[in-house]
Amino acid sequence: MTIAWTEFTPWSALAGGVLLGIASVIFILVNGRVLGISGILGGLLLPKRTDTSWRVFFLLGMVLAPATLSLVAPGLVPAPRIEAGNAAIVVAGLLVGLGTRYGSGCTSGHGVCGLSRLSPRSLVATLAFMASGFAIVYVVRHLF
């Protein structure tokens, strides 16, 4: 293993992570809800829709994040580099949608909130999705 020192951004990563933590803590303490993106979005797709408005307001905030952040701090976030082709993007989206609903959570719900709650269930989920993430990247980058 070699470390990509030119790509390594510990401070912005830590600062961003702290913000994710603050947002999750506000959400549980003020509103009493666990901040899990796949659950919030997935709840909008249930056959019986009962609590849609809070989900919509939350997602609206997320969608407006890039525009508002570039207003406050222009040039802070570098442009994203999306290397996957359209076919890979579609397959990835289907797997992420299916997998997060079947496994009851993603990087936010299990990874940040679940581990913060010291939930063994979320630890298992996080280890599983990280392991398969490592494996897929190995297969795609180094075997083909």
Added chain:
Amino acid sequence: MHRFIEFLVGLLFGWGLLIAGMTDPAKVIGFLDLAGAWDPSLAFVMGGGILVGLFGFTIAKKRTTSFLGSAMRLPTSNDIDRRLVLGSLVFGAGWGLAGFCPGPGIVSMGAGESKAALFVAAMVGGMLLYEALDRWSKAAANARAIP
């Protein structure tokens, strides 16, 4: 008040993902690429989040209602079952393939990235597929239960 907080928390969470570099798929894949030139940054994202989260959730566990008086909806399931592991493995495969997980996909779509919008559309498709499969498997289980 609830609606305002939800909007604000969504905004703050989106800012966190952007600043952390989670919305840059090449950076995410750089973290998942242990055999290549490894970028450990994302471990710091998770570390920062959990550092703050540990304090907040310790307080949350001791309360029965939120600060605004609503019910404390902490997860109750402790089951480590096939659904949890299999679902998470499938999720991780998709995450590694494109470098997007749900939150960054949605935020990046908001930045006008067409591939992120495509990812979110496919993700919604995957979630609807889950709902359909779930209903089908429950109906099949009910049919088996009736002799």
